[in-house]
Amino acid sequence: MTEWTKIATQLAEEFAPRAAEIDREARFPFENVERMKEVGYLSSVVPTELGGGGVDLATFAACQKIIAGACASTALATNMHLFGVGAAAEGWKGGERAAEPIFRMVAAGVIVGGSLTDAATGLNVRTSSTPAHPVEGGYLIKGRKSFCSLAPVLQFFWGTAADTETGRLLLFGLGRDTPGLRFVDTWDTMAMRGTGSWDVVFEDVFVPDAAVQRGSDPSAPPVWDAAQERTFAWFAVSIAAVYLGIARSAARFAYDYVGGRTVTGASLPMARQPAQVSSAAEIELALRPAEAMLNDVITRRAAGELLQPSDIQALKYVSVNAADAAVDRCVRMVGGHGIFRKLPLERYYRDVRAGQFHPPSNDVAVETIGKAALGIDPAAEPRWPAD
Ligand SMILES: Cc1cc2nc3c(=O)[nH]c(=O)nc-3n(C[C@H](O)[C@H](O)[C@H](O)COP(=O)(O)OP(=O)(O)OC[C@H]3O[C@@H](n4cnc5c(N)ncnc54)[C@H](O)[C@@H]3O)c2cc1C
Known part of the structure; x- marks a missing residue:
């Protein structure tokens, strides 16, 4: 430790x-x-x-x-x-x-937080539907973004918007007290209910040039360099760790529960039943490969390897889906008591479900991983054949 x-x-x-x-x-x-x-x-x-x-x-x-x-x-x-x-x-x-x-x-x-997600159009990290109108000395931004975790406390905000003249993606940073910038509590969700991932409203917010990093042209082929790799790797690794952490808590809870419960008429605890042994094995067989993959990604990067998008997306995909599957099985192990709010299991069950919605979603990851395996350039057009 x-x-x-x-x-x-x-x-x-x-x-x-x-x-x-x-x-x-x-x-x-x-x-x-x-x-x-x-x-x-x-x-x-x-x-x-x-x-x-x-x-x-x-x-x-x-x-x-x-x-x-x-x-x-x-x-x-x-x-x-x-x-x-x-x-x-x-x-x-x-x-x-x-x-x-x-x-x-x-x-x-x-405390720094941000939203790259447009309220109306969801997440595509390469573009934004929030318009940024060029004005003297900067941009005027009007629109609404969503899923801004830490909104109740953040003091510095990162966001994206698109230059209305060039279409370029702009990444900008603003202080919380910037005129016209408001954080609105819309966070009433099934999972991750304490994250304060509110909406962010821009009412003609002036963003000076100095606060803006000009991003790439969304129609240009994507660039994969060390800076991109770092950001996506830190995100995927930490997201994997969070969701595997929830799943491990659920597993500990389920193992203790069945180990400590002996139903009337039985000579041994529930944990001795074949179905429970099999469930525990299923949980381990879901979590251990994901944990090994997490360590592998960390080790390869520490040794200087520049990972590819499909490596990083595979880690995220495998981890959040393993966590989902493992917690499902934990609920089955515990049985009907698992859905009671007085036990933590139903919270783990709900929280772990949010994992698939962080970028890349399962759908997007499957495309990246599959195309990489087949040697298909992810930027190749048409994206999918018409016939
Ligand atoms: C708890 C939580 C906290 C979050 N905190 C933050 C935060 O602090 N900052 C932030 O910026 N974001 C945050 N996010 C938002 C997250 O990054 C996503 O932007 C958000 O979940 C919106 O995703 P969506 O599924 O609605 O996107 P959409 O883009 O609307 O996607 C909807 C559906 O379409 C599918 N889809 C979309 N595009 C494609 C495609 N190209 N190919 C195939 N299928 C596609 C998706 O898989 C998904 O199933 C958070 C999300 C959660 C769940």
């Missing part, structure tokens, strides 16, 4: 007892996020020379898995702050200096 996994374990012990209430009330876990800030967890991934903990991807994933097992909403919401900063910090170790102001901000306690 590293110093940071010890900290994550302590945080998890504090968060676990209030996870049910956070879920039931669909309330944002302010006190958990405050504790994470207090112990330096929210700046753990910032380079040490800039006041952070210098945590690498392996440790970050291990910590997120531990915290997700206690309060999935807290882990997932703060993941949206941590993964991007962590990816940029990996670039810093390689000599890239552009993110230094962000590191200083985060080391000083600022």
Whole structure:
């Protein structure tokens, strides 16, 4: 155990007892996020020379898995702050200096969140239907984005919009108090109810040129370079860790439950029944390959390999689907009591379902992985044959 996994374990012990209430009330876990800030967890991934903990991807994933097992909403919401900063910090170790102001901000306690998702059209990270009209010195943005986790507390917002003249995707950063920028509580969901993933409304928000990074032309072929790989790898690895963390908690709960329950008339606990043994095996056979794949991705990157989109998407796909399948089986093991709200299993069952909706969705991942295996250029047109 590293110093940071010890900290994550302590945080998890504090968060676990209030996870049910956070879920039931669909309330944002302010006190958990405050504790994470207090112990330096929210700046753990910032380079040490800039006041952070210098945590690498392996440790970050291990910590997120531990915290997700206690309060999935807290882990997932703060993941949206941590993964991007962590990816940029990996670039810093390689000599890239552009993110230094962000590191200083985060080391000083600022919480960063963002939405790349357009409320009307969903997620396509290469484009946006939120219009940005060029004006003197910058852009005027009007529109609505959604799924902005950490919205109740974030102080710095990242978003995307499309330049109405060139169609280019713009990535921009704004302070929370920017005039015209509003966060609206729309988060009433079945899963991940404590993430505060609200809508973001832009009422003629002026974004100065200095706050904008011009993205690529959406009609140009996609570029896959070290910077892209870092961001997508940190995202996929941490998402995998969060959802596998939930599934491991569900498995521990189910194993303990059947191990501790002896029904009237039986001589041995439920765990001795063949069906329960078989269920436990199914759970392990779902989770262990996914956990091994998570470690493999981390190890290959640490050894300097630049992973391909299909490697990263395969990890995300395998992990969230393994977590889904394992938790389904946990519910079957526990039986009817598994659906009672007084037990945590139904919360794990609901939370784990959100995994498939993070990019890439199962549908998108299947296309990337299948085309890569067949040696088909993902940018090849037509995308699908007409005949
Ligand atoms: C708990 C939670 C927290 C989140 N937090 C954030 C956050 O902080 N910031 C943020 O930016 N986003 C966040 N997201 C949003 C997430 O990244 C997605 O943008 C969001 O779930 C919208 O996805 P969608 O399925 O509605 O997208 P849509 O694009 O509307 O997709 C709808 C359906 O169409 C399918 N589909 C879409 N495009 C294709 C395609 N090209 N090929 C085949 N099938 C396709 C999808 O698989 C999906 O089944 C969060 C999501 C969740 C669940």
